[in-house]
Amino acid sequence: MSTTTATHHDDHGHPTGIMRWVASTNHKDIGTLYLWFSFFMFMFAGALALGIRAELFQPGLQFLEPENFNRLTTLHGLIMIFGAIMPAFVGFANWMIPLMIGTSDLAFPRLNNMSFWLMVPAAILLVGSIFVPGGAMAGGWTMYPPLSVQNPSMGVDMSILALHILGVSSIVGSINIITTILNMRAPGMTLMKMPLFVWTWLITAFLLIASMPVLAGALTMLLTDRHFGTAFFDAAGGGDPVLFQHVFWFFGHPEVYIMILPAFGLISTIIPTFARKPLFGYASMVYATAAIALLSFVVWAHHMFTTGMPVAGQLFFMYSTMLISIPTGVKVFNWVATMWRGSMTFETPMLFSIAVVFLFTIGGFSGLVLAVLPVDIQLQDTYYVVAHFHYVLFSGAAMSIMGAVYYWLPKWTGHMYNETLGKWHFWLTTIAFNITFFPMHFTGLAGMPRRIPDYALQFAEFNMISTIGAFALGISQLLFLYVVVKCIKGGPKAAANPWEGAEGLEWTVPSPAPFHTFETPPTVK
Amino acid sequence: MSEKENTSANNKNLAVKLLIIVIAGLAFGFAIAPLYDAVCKAIGLNGRADTTATDSTQNIAVDESREVTVIFTGTTMPGLDWSFAANENSVTVHPGEIKLTSYQAINNGPEAIVGSAVPSVTPEVAALYFKKIECFCFNKQTLRAGEVKDMPIRFFVSPDLPKDIKTVTLSYAFYKSNDKVE
Numbered sequence: 001m002s003t004t005t006a007t008h009h010d011d012h013g014h015p016t017g018i019m020r021w022v023a024s025t026n027h028k029d030i031g032t033l034y035l036w037f038s039f040f041m042f043m044f045a046g047a048l049a050l051g052i053r054a055e056l057f058q059p060g061l062q063f064l065e066p067e068n069f070n071r072l073t074t075l076h077g078l079i080m081i082f083g084a085i086m087p088a089f090v091g092f093a094n095w096m097i098p099l100m101i102g103t104s105d106l107a108f109p110r111l112n113n114m115s116f117w118l119m120v121p122a123a124i125l126l127v128g129s130i131f132v133p134g135g136a137m138a139g140g141w142t143m144y145p146p147l148s149v150q151n152p153s154m155g156v157d158m159s160i161l162a163l164h165i166l167g168v169s170s171i172v173g174s175i176n177i178i179t180t181i182l183n184m185r186a187p188g189m190t191l192m193k194m195p196l197f198v199w200t201w202l203i204t205a206f207l208l209i210a211s212m213p214v215l216a217g218a219l220t221m222l223l224t225d226r227h228f229g230t231a232f233f234d235a236a237g238g239g240d241p242v243l244f245q246h247v248f249w250f251f252g253h254p255e256v257y258i259m260i261l262p263a264f265g266l267i268s269t270i271i272p273t274f275a276r277k278p279l280f281g282y283a284s285m286v287y288a289t290a291a292i293a294l295l296s297f298v299v300w301a302h303h304m305f306t307t308g309m310p311v312a313g314q315l316f317f318m319y320s321t322m323l324i325s326i327p328t329g330v331k332v333f334n335w336v337a338t339m340w341r342g343s344m345t346f347e348t349p350m351l352f353s354i355a356v357v358f359l360f361t362i363g364g365f366s367g368l369v370l371a372v373l374p375v376d377i378q379l380q381d382t383y384y385v386v387a388h389f390h391y392v393l394f395s396g397a398a399m400s401i402m403g404a405v406y407y408w409l410p411k412w413t414g415h416m417y418n419e420t421l422g423k424w425h426f427w428l429t430t431i432a433f434n435i436t437f438f439p440m441h442f443t444g445l446a447g448m449p450r451r452i453p454d455y456a457l458q459f460a461e462f463n464m465i466s467t468i469g470a471f472a473l474g475i476s477q478l479l480f481l482y483v484v485v486k487c488i489k490g491g492p493k494a495a496a497n498p499w500e501g502a503e504g505l506e507w508t509v510p511s512p513a514p515f516h517t518f519e520t521p522p523t524v525k
Numbered sequence: 526m527s528e529k530e531n532t533s534a535n536n537k538n539l540a541v542k543l544l545i546i547v548i549a550g551l552a553f554g555f556a557i558a559p560l561y562d563a564v565c566k567a568i569g570l571n572g573r574a575d576t577t578a579t580d581s582t583q584n585i586a587v588d589e590s591r592e593v594t595v596i597f598t599g600t601t602m603p604g605l606d607w608s609f610a611a612n613e614n615s616v617t618v619h620p621g622e623i624k625l626t627s628y629q630a631i632n633n634g635p636e637a638i639v640g641s642a643v644p645s646v647t648p649e650v651a652a653l654y655f656k657k658i659e660c661f662c663f664n665k666q667t668l669r670a671g672e673v674k675d676m677p678i679r680f681f682v683s684p685d686l687p688k689d690i691k692t693v694t695l696s697y698a699f700y701k702s703n704d705k706v707e
Contacts, residue, residue, distance in 0.1 A: 179543070206546075213550030214553060220554075229703070247558075
């Protein structure tokens with residue numbers, strides 16, 4: 001346990017003002033930092049996406065040089081993934097895991113501080129790469145060579161360095177989280193009694209420490225190819241650009257689940273609360289999460305069906321990919337069964353959760369479509385793929401985060417948020433999201449390629465609809481900011497457990513949660 | 526207090542064990558490069574063709590019962606101002622039969638330049654059965670300004686080539702080499 005820091009705080013109080021945050025070793029403060037950081041990155045990367053959509057509002061080139069358009073798509077992807085979604089989940093892990101398992105803090109509070117503050121220079125490098133001569137990386141978030149090796153801009157090196165730093169931050173954070181979960185649970189809290197959010201994070205953290213170092217390897221090889229004359233990915237020197245894709249996706253596919261497993265955990269926490277029933281099939285949820293995590297290491301080449309592969313390989317990756325739908329289906333059915341005959345009420349967190357179940361499943365189905373080899377070869381790099389991964393990443397990951405923010409806001413702030421405005425935010429987000437991304441299924445099926453600033457006239461209507469939806473979606477998030485800030489500043493007093501059906505240790509401490517909780521661990525029956 | 530110290534020691538222990546996973550992941554990340562090369566060579570993944578000579582003295586039985594069409598293509602990559610193409614677009618051979626053909630390269634640039642050719646075979650599995658006895662891709666090639674050079678390739682298709690493959694395409698990509706002209 002964090003004996004030194006805990007006693008330190010007790011003896012001298014904690015620093016105030018800016019030093020409270022810079023030097024914080026408190027899991028709640030660091031969780032707050034992560035969540036705010038991810039929100040600003042979310043808005044920034046969202047603004048980049050609006051640049052993309054503005055250019056695509058009409059066919060032809062209006063606002064952006066093609067190279068700048070490519071920079072926007074690249075940075076939008078990188079920042080949303082590494083700057084918005086992942087840190088948001090780490091923020092939840094910080095805030096909630098110690099409260100959920102009944103311990104006072106994470107295992108290594110100082111490392112926790114380091115994990116967060118590493119994010120800041122990384123973000124500065126990523127955002128700053130826009131302004132250096134040569135500009136930001138423009139070859140897509142996947143950084144495929146030869147483009148990423150040939151582009152001489154310093155911006156590419158800055159992005160690679162940023163990803164290296166973010167990787168270190170994630171690995172350190174994950175070791176911290178695993179250690180906390182495995183070693184510091186309250187007496188009586190056996191593994192199979194842990195809240196599902198804790199389970200999903202435990203498995204996610206293992207995915208992170210296994211896959212992030214592989215990305216570090218790929219990035220290092222990219223850097224040495226760029227600057228030190230090696231030829232890992234350079235065919236002229238005996239290397240192979242396809243090798244990069246293998247290494248990248250060996251990291252990249254587990255990464256996809258890193259961004260969705262904690263979302264599953266959040267949904268599995270919220271739905272039982274508002275259905276007023278225990279989660280259906282708890283054990284099967286745990287096993288399904290583990291199964292998805294294991295399978296995530298043997299499906300990577302489904303991102304590369306068109307790079308050329310023996311038929312046996314293509315079939316293997318097709319079938320292993322389809323296999324993932326089984327544990328995922330188990331989860332979806334469990335959520336539905338939890339709601340079945342429950343006494344459901346539809347507060348904002350529940351609305352978000354139901355939308356996630358519904359919309360994520362659409363994304364899951366389009367993923368199954370893409371897993372089919374001959375279909376994938378047709379749809380590779382079209383807007384169908386863009387639609388697919390926004391249904392899993394926005395309406396899966398991001399909307400579960402929003403729902404969970406509403407769910408725990410009373411615990412964090414001690415105030416109830418404005419339910420009416422919360423519901424407005426939900427409906428605006430959900431409707432705008434579908435207006436933005438649903439038409440992309442159609443443009444993709446019709447053959448519109450992604451990452452191109454112009455398109456054939458036949459796609460004009462659908463793109464116009466998408467752009468209108470995107471701006472509505474972006475503006476709706478300002479309402480989110482307003483509701484959260486309003487709730488922090490005041491509002492009806494929240495009880496320790498403001499939700500009738502909520503279970504879990506976090507609801508046994510007062511709202512707002514005191515600076516130090518569970519200094520003496522509770523006993524779980 | 527002793528219980529707390531216990532937890533603290535346990536935490537450090539576990540963190541060190543987890544660090545081993547991280548190091549293993551890092552090692553694997555780098556090991557993928559040589560592993561990938563080995564796998565490509567072993568199963569012909571990615572159409573990776575040999576760039577070393579096959580021994581021509583061994584006795585290969587010629588399979589007269591079937592014919593394979595070999596198509597030749599070539600491209601020059603950006604940065605190399607050469608014209609490069611096969612002198613014969615395709616030849617038909619019996620598996621096991623040794624054949625000689627050639628490509629022609631012309632240096633259009635104002636100065637001598639070193640290039641290296643990287644071969645690749647389609648369909649990918651055929652890479653394992655396409656044997657080169659002599660090839661300009663075994664060495665780097667230097668062309669003086671304006672030089673026209675015929676570059677031979679002597680090859681055979683192994684009789685073990687799967688029966689369903691009737692056409693094999695050999696493709697060369699010519700890159701500008703970083704080597705200086707001697």
